[in-house]
Amino acid sequence: xxxxxxYQRTILYTILHFVVDGICACIxxxxxxxxxxxxxxxxxxxxxxxxxxxxxxxxxxxxxFFQPKLFLFISIVMLSLGYLFSFQFVLSSICLGIGNxxxxxxxxxxxxVKSKNDIISLGVFVSTxxxxxxxxxxxxxxxxxxxxxxxxxxxxxxLILSKEEIGAIEWNSVKGFKSNKKILFLSLILLVVAIRxxxxxxxxxxxxxxxxxxxxxxxxxxxGKALGGIVAKYLGPRKTILVSMSIAIVCLCLGNFNPYILxxxxxxxxxxxxxxxxxxxxxxxxxxxxxxGALAAALIPGYLLGMIEYNVLTSKxxxxxxxxxxxxxxxFICRGIKQNGDF
Numbered sequence: 001x002x003x004x005x006x007y008q009r010t011i012l013y014t015i016l017h018f019v020v021d022g023i024c025a026c027i028x029x030x031x032x033x034x035x036x037x038x039x040x041x042x043x044x045x046x047x048x049x050x051x052x053x054x055x056x057x058x059x060x061x062x063x064x065f066f067q068p069k070l071f072l073f074i075s076i077v078m079l080s081l082g083y084l085f086s087f088q089f090v091l092s093s094i095c096l097g098i099g100n101x102x103x104x105x106x107x108x109x110x111x112x113v114k115s116k117n118d119i120i121s122l123g124v125f126v127s128t129x130x131x132x133x134x135x136x137x138x139x140x141x142x143x144x145x146x147x148x149x150x151x152x153x154x155x156x157x158x159l160i161l162s163k164e165e166i167g168a169i170e171w172n173s174v175k176g177f178k179s180n181k182k183i184l185f186l187s188l189i190l191l192v193v194a195i196r197x198x199x200x201x202x203x204x205x206x207x208x209x210x211x212x213x214x215x216x217x218x219x220x221x222x223x224g225k226a227l228g229g230i231v232a233k234y235l236g237p238r239k240t241i242l243v244s245m246s247i248a249i250v251c252l253c254l255g256n257f258n259p260y261i262l263x264x265x266x267x268x269x270x271x272x273x274x275x276x277x278x279x280x281x282x283x284x285x286x287x288x289x290x291x292x293g294a295l296a297a298a299l300i301p302g303y304l305l306g307m308i309e310y311n312v313l314t315s316k317x318x319x320x321x322x323x324x325x326x327x328x329x330x331x332f333i334c335r336g337i338k339q340n341g342d343f
Contacts, residue, residue: 002161002163009115009162010115012159013111017107017126017127017129018131019132019149019151019152020075020129020132020152022132022136023079023082023083024079024096024099024133024136025135026140028093029140032092032093039089042090042093043089046097047096047100050096050098052101052299055104055294055297058101059109060290062109063286068106068159069159072106072156075100079096079152082095082099083145083149101293105293105296108292117278117282118233119229119274119275120229120233121229123226123228126277127224127225127226128222130225134217138211138214181336185337188333189295190298191326192326193298195326196269196270196302197298198318199306200302201307202315203256203265203266206256207259220264220266221270224269228272232278237279237330238331241275241331242327244268245271245323247265247268248323249319249323252265253319256312272330277295280295283337
């Protein structure tokens with residue numbers, strides 16, 4: 001058995017994040033969705049409830065019984081069953097949702113613990129899911145499905161057969177943090193995540209979205225999350241959020257006719273992702289699974305609100321206002337945590 005270093009585990013989980021989201025998208029969009037509205041709605045509700053809204057509860061379970069190899073194995077089995085049961089949309093949706101939920105929470109906690117809550121590792125881990133989703137949704141083929149599952153099995157096998165590091169890994173936690181302040185700051189972080197999901201859904205696109213542009217948007221999303229962690233590591237979360245959000249507001253409001261400007265705005269807007277996850281872990285020490293799951297669940301309210309049809313002016317006003325609000329909230333959280341004795 002080989003001993004994997006922290007960064008090696010992060011790389012492997014990042015690859016798995018890419019293929020897990022790719023597999024779910026492949027199966028749902030190519031094998032489950034059809035012309036029947038009721039069927040599609042049922043699939044959407046079942047999958048998203050289990051894949052996202054269940055994550056806080058899965059997180060509580062994983063925090064109590066932290067066995068990453070076991071939960072990773074369960075995830076792989078459920079994803080495989082989701083493919084095998086693709087002839088029956090209810091069973092397949094249930095299996096895919098459970099497999100997705102277990103993977104994300106297990107992987108998020110394992111990366112957090114093994115990297116000592118390193119913000120770069122967090123940004124890298126969460127980045128690749130967007131690309132997997134787009135490829136699975138828009139580029140489905142049996143060859144791609146085989147490739148996804150092959151990578152899944154090989155990568156997961158390396159992680160499962162690797163030697164676990166001995167002893168608990170600690171990092172600096174918030175000192176003297178009262179429960180009411182923990183609840184307040186975590187609630188604000190969840191609000192920032194919901195805002196990010198909502199704004200991402202209402203971005204105005206006044207040009208034809210070809211496959212290339214669609215993939216470009218996914219790559220910009222992924223790069224934003226990865227670069228956000230890197231920049232925040234060296235520039236600091238507060239400066240990072242202020243600079244990135246300022247650029248994002250301009251690009252998202254003026255780039256609706258230009259895909260390159262829009263992609264830059266999306267890239268900058270996603271800088272906040274690893275920052276919110278980093279702070280959530282910081283104030284939820286030893287409950288990293290719950291923190292990761294809670295942030296994932298917070299995506300759903302913003303996404304659903306974003307599905308409502310808005311006119312262009314309303315969308316742009318919301319983007320400006322909510323981007324400013326989210327940046328100020330992150331700065332407030334940063335200041336509040338510093339005042340309690342952290343870093």
